[in-house]
Amino acid sequence: MSKPLVIAHRGACGYRPENTLESFELGIQQGADGIEFDLVTTSDQQLIIRHENTLGETTDIASKSEFREFKRAGLVEGIEVSDWFTEDLDLGQMKTLRAVERLGELRPGSAKFNGQFEIPTFNEILNASFIEGKMLVCEIKQGTHINVLSNQIGKLVADEIFKSPVQQRNVKLVIESFSFELLLEAKDELQKLKVPAKYFFAVDEAEPDTAWLEELSTQVDGLSISTHLLFSESNWVEAAHSVGLAIWVYTARAEKAETSIDEYYEQFITSGVDGIFADQPDLLRRVLADRG
Numbered sequence: 001m002s003k004p005l006v007i008a009h010r011g012a013c014g015y016r017p018e019n020t021l022e023s024f025e026l027g028i029q030q031g032a033d034g035i036e037f038d039l040v041t042t043s044d045q046q047l048i049i050r051h052e053n054t055l056g057e058t059t060d061i062a063s064k065s066e067f068r069e070f071k072r073a074g075l076v077e078g079i080e081v082s083d084w085f086t087e088d089l090d091l092g093q094m095k096t097l098r099a100v101e102r103l104g105e106l107r108p109g110s111a112k113f114n115g116q117f118e119i120p121t122f123n124e125i126l127n128a129s130f131i132e133g134k135m136l137v138c139e140i141k142q143g144t145h146i147n148v149l150s151n152q153i154g155k156l157v158a159d160e161i162f163k164s165p166v167q168q169r170n171v172k173l174v175i176e177s178f179s180f181e182l183l184l185e186a187k188d189e190l191q192k193l194k195v196p197a198k199y200f201f202a203v204d205e206a207e208p209d210t211a212w213l214e215e216l217s218t219q220v221d222g223l224s225i226s227t228h229l230l231f232s233e234s235n236w237v238e239a240a241h242s243v244g245l246a247i248w249v250y251t252a253r254a255e256k257a258e259t260s261i262d263e264y265y266e267q268f269i270t271s272g273v274d275g276i277f278a279d280q281p282d283l284l285r286r287v288l289a290d291r292g
Contacts (some may be wrong), residue, residue, distance in 0.1 A: 004268070005161040005275035006284050007137060008032035009251050010051070013109055014280035018058065019049045020117040025130045030282035033275075034135025034172065039122055039157060041145045047089040047122035047156055051102065052076060054083040055144035059097040060115055067093075074144055087145040094119050106255055122157070126164035135172040139202070140186060142179045154185030164191045173197040176224055178204070184219065200224050200248065208239035222246030222274070230271055237272040248275035253285050263285050 010018035016026055024035045031083025040053045048184045054076055055061045061070075061084045086094070097119050104111035122138075125131065137155065137189050146153055161173065175190070175197050177183040187199050198199075198221040206229070216223070222245050225236055240247040249268060257264035265287040268276050278284040 003288055004273050005033045005135070005248070006031065006281050006288070007135070007248070007275050007277045008035045008281045009034055009277040010037055012279070012281055013110065014107060014254060016113055017101045017110055017117060019120070020116050021120045021124060021128060022113070024120075024125060024128070027281050028130050028134060030280075031285035032134075032278075032281040034137055034174075035125075035131070036137035036139060036277055037125065038139045038141050038223065039153075040086045040141050040143060041149060041153060042089055042091050042094055043087055043148065044090040045149055045151065045156065046094075047153075047160055048086065048091070048094055049122065049125065050086060050141075052141055053086040053145040054081065055086060055089075056083040057102045058099060059084075059119060059141045060100055061097055064097070064154075065280070076143065076253070084214050085144065087148045087215060091121070097274065103169045122160050123164065126160060126166055131143060131166070131171055132169045133171070135174060136166070137174045137176055137200075140175065140177040140179070140182045141252065142177070142182065146182075152185055152189070154182060154187075154190045157186050158189035158195065159192055161195055161197075163191065167195065174200055176200040177203055178202045187219075200246075202250075205229075208234050208236050210239065210243070213239055213243045213245060217243040217245050220245070222248060223278070224248045224250055226250060227252075230273065231267070241272075246274040248277065249273045250277040252276050252278040253281075254280045263292070 011023025012027040016023035019037050027035050037049045038051050039047050040050050061067050070088050073082050098115045099117045100114040101111040172280050175186045190197050200222045201220050202224040204226045265284050
């Protein structure tokens with residue numbers, strides 16, 4: 001059994017506020033094979049990196065009086081929330097915000113960096129020196145930010161990649177989404193530009209039906225599945241591999257270890273997955289190294 005890839009989930013987000021350049025760079029320093037991050041858009045159609053198109057949990061916007069009037073009701077995955085939305089702010093306004101740890105009580109070590117790091121753009125990570133020779137897993141987020149775009153988000157993503165130096169710097173590109181439509185949209189745009197990439201469909205609720213997986217295998221390269229699917233009674237790994245699909249799992253979080261850290265990560269490693277999204281990539285890398 002080959003060793004799984006170690007993918008820094010939103011960077012080394014167990015140690016730094018997620019989806020920041022500082023978190024990404026730390027993840028690479030800790031031995032990750034690549035980094036994963038989430039793409040949404042601003043009012044002026046700029047691609048930025050945030051967990052979703054709301055800002056209340058991951059930025060300091062609530063402390064900024066100039067943005068008080070921007071808080072409004074909106075929908076996130078079909079649920080009405082009162083928050084600030086990325087599609088209501090332009091990039092200049094976004095750059096006045098600073099990242100905060102979304103799980104502050106759970107991760108006080110990360111939360112001590114609250115207010116220090118900018119909200120990064122897609123362009124900034126594509127041009128970062130530390131990604132050379134590494135993998136970028138770019139997750140295109142669904143949400144109401146897409147409704148205000150004059151261009152498809154898949155085209156925005158493809159154009160940013162095409163203009164960037166990643167192809168000259170041996171960066172491996174993976175496009176991921178929970179939306180099959182958005183995933184294929186990005187694939188179509190990147191193929192028009194002849195940019196090589198792999199495509200992963202993210203799944204949270206499903207059964208590994210053979211006919212469905214066979215159809216998927218004609219259009220994508222792999223699946224990203226949740227931990228509860230991986231450790232369910234359905235054998236996702238065998239089913240995916242049988243039709244030629246790679247399979248990754250999200251998310252390994254050291255805080256969820258009930259016994260030892262080693263035993264916790266062993267569950268993921270021995271499952272046979274091809275990649276593991278980890279919030280603490282250094283710990284996963286250490287366990288893999290100890291196994292020899």
